[in-house]
Amino acid sequence: MTKKSTNKQHIDSSKDFLRLSIQIGLNGLSFCILDTLHTEIISSEHRTFAETLDPFQVLKELKNLMEAEGITKTAFAEVVAVHRNTLFGLVPKALFKENELPNYLQFNAKILANDHITHDELEGYDIVNTYVPFVNINNYLYELFGEFTFKHHATVLVQTLLNEHKGAKGPVVYANAYQKELDITIISQKKLLLFNSTSFDTADDFLYHLLFTMEQLELDTEQTQVYLLGDIREKDALYAKCYEYISKLSIFVPATTSFSGGATATETMDLTLLNAL
Numbered sequence: 001m002t003k004k005s006t007n008k009q010h011i012d013s014s015k016d017f018l019r020l021s022i023q024i025g026l027n028g029l030s031f032c033i034l035d036t037l038h039t040e041i042i043s044s045e046h047r048t049f050a051e052t053l054d055p056f057q058v059l060k061e062l063k064n065l066m067e068a069e070g071i072t073k074t075a076f077a078e079v080v081a082v083h084r085n086t087l088f089g090l091v092p093k094a095l096f097k098e099n100e101l102p103n104y105l106q107f108n109a110k111i112l113a114n115d116h117i118t119h120d121e122l123e124g125y126d127i128v129n130t131y132v133p134f135v136n137i138n139n140y141l142y143e144l145f146g147e148f149t150f151k152h153h154a155t156v157l158v159q160t161l162l163n164e165h166k167g168a169k170g171p172v173v174y175a176n177a178y179q180k181e182l183d184i185t186i187i188s189q190k191k192l193l194l195f196n197s198t199s200f201d202t203a204d205d206f207l208y209h210l211l212f213t214m215e216q217l218e219l220d221t222e223q224t225q226v227y228l229l230g231d232i233r234e235k236d237a238l239y240a241k242c243y244e245y246i247s248k249l250s251i252f253v254p255a256t257t258s259f260s261g262g263a264t265a266t267e268t269m270d271l272t273l274l275n276a277l
Helices: 008-013 055-068 096-102 135-143 155-164 202-215 235-243 271-275
Strands: 002-006 017-027 029-034 041-048 078-084 087-093 118-122 127-131 149-152 172-178 181-188 193-200 224-231 249-251
Touching: 017 055, 017 149, 029 055, 029 271, 041 055, 055 135, 078 135, 078 155, 087 135, 087 155, 087 193, 096 118, 118 155, 118 235, 127 155, 155 181, 155 193, 155 271, 172 202, 172 271, 181 202, 193 202, 202 235, 224 235, 235 249
Parallel strands: 017 078, 078 149, 172 224, 224 249
Antiparallel strands: 002 041, 017 029, 029 041, 087 127, 118 127, 172 181, 181 193
16 A cells, blocks of 8 residues: 655755655555755655565565665755664663663563664653664665664654643543554653554454553543544544544644645654654
């Protein structure tokens, strides 16, 4: 499945001002190109795989995508890669020690002895995200572009939602659907209560994970505000299923989106991909 929009003439004429954001996961790829001169998203694509791949297969798909879109022949002022997987763990900054990285993941992720573990800091929130990036993807991007920035999708998503979150009397739940993956973020008074990421196949799976999480935190489905975002539109299957059980349900619309895009409608793009730029 592919969602795509491109203005190749614009790309060629403004390449010195371009920034590239790529999101890599085992279920799919997405990218967008921002023209910083005009603050305009001029190219994007969202590709979902028919089945979950391994990192080597994903690299092959990424190479094909980059070559087909002419990205390998384009100069960029900045390149940002976002790694999407469940091999991560959030740690309070006060408890974080860089020499203890494997210990933060061993109880909630299956890691190997030779896995490279790194970390991101969530600016302004005293949270550190430890995770395993796709090393083969990083190596390819370095060969292609030289120095670039990489982050974990949890870092970008949680940081964005904390920044966007408005004052509320109680906890607010954000459920992000992306290529058959569900990210649940719960925030109260600008503080992160929970972030978790899991996979789902059907609308029933999505609802089960969401309701189970709310039950564990004793959140009332009649009183708690729940926002849906990502691959969800009002009245589609996921929204309709959640609407049966959750009273205060809305589609999340970010307040700080400042990109224009013409045919590239930003409301159809992943929030993480946009805010990695």
